Amino acid sequence: MEITIDTHGEEPAYKQLADQLRAAITRGDYAPGDLLPSLKQLSGAHGIAIATVQHALQVLKDEGLIYGVSGRGTFVRRAARPPS
């Protein structure tokens, strides 16, 4: 599935990205332990600033879905999809 950011939409870009990344993780597009695209990749791929990407990722970090590791990247938590 694809992540698309509508810069002219009503929802802020960071929220769109956070929502879509959350959906992708929940769907299993990114499995627990998986490495997410880098800030630079997300930034370049969707035409939004690194700070905005970081804002989106910060939301998911606060939710406990992902975590960042300096020098390595951003990963999906093992507890991202607790057994329903």
Place this chain on the structure above:
Amino acid sequence: MEITIDTHGEEPAYKQLADQLRAAITRGDYAPGDLLPSLKQLSGAHGIAIATVQHALQVLKDEGLIYGVSGRGTFVRRAARPPS
């Protein structure tokens, strides 16, 4: 009481500001419903960037201590000091 930010300290500026504002609110320096100093005031008063002030305020918003209103300012929540 005074808020002082040590730019050369080990703790990041946004965390220092968040901690000290949280303490001030908990202490009652800012009562529930009170208006906090504006971003510009906090920025100028402590010699830190507006973005850094917002980062600090975002922490307290996430904690549910304060909330912002466009065009008016940032307020202390009524539930800021739930009865222990």
Place this chain on the structure above:
DNA sequence: ATGCATTTGTTCGTATGTATG
């Protein structure tokens, strides 16, 4: 009511520090 000033919200660009490999 129209406009202006203030303030928050959001976004972008950039730079530096730190940690990893």
Place this chain on the structure above:
DNA sequence: GCATACATACGAACAAATGCA
């Protein structure tokens, strides 16, 4: 040492909401 990547910080800009004249 070097490349990659996150964390922090600064500066700047525009939009939207609010209040007031």
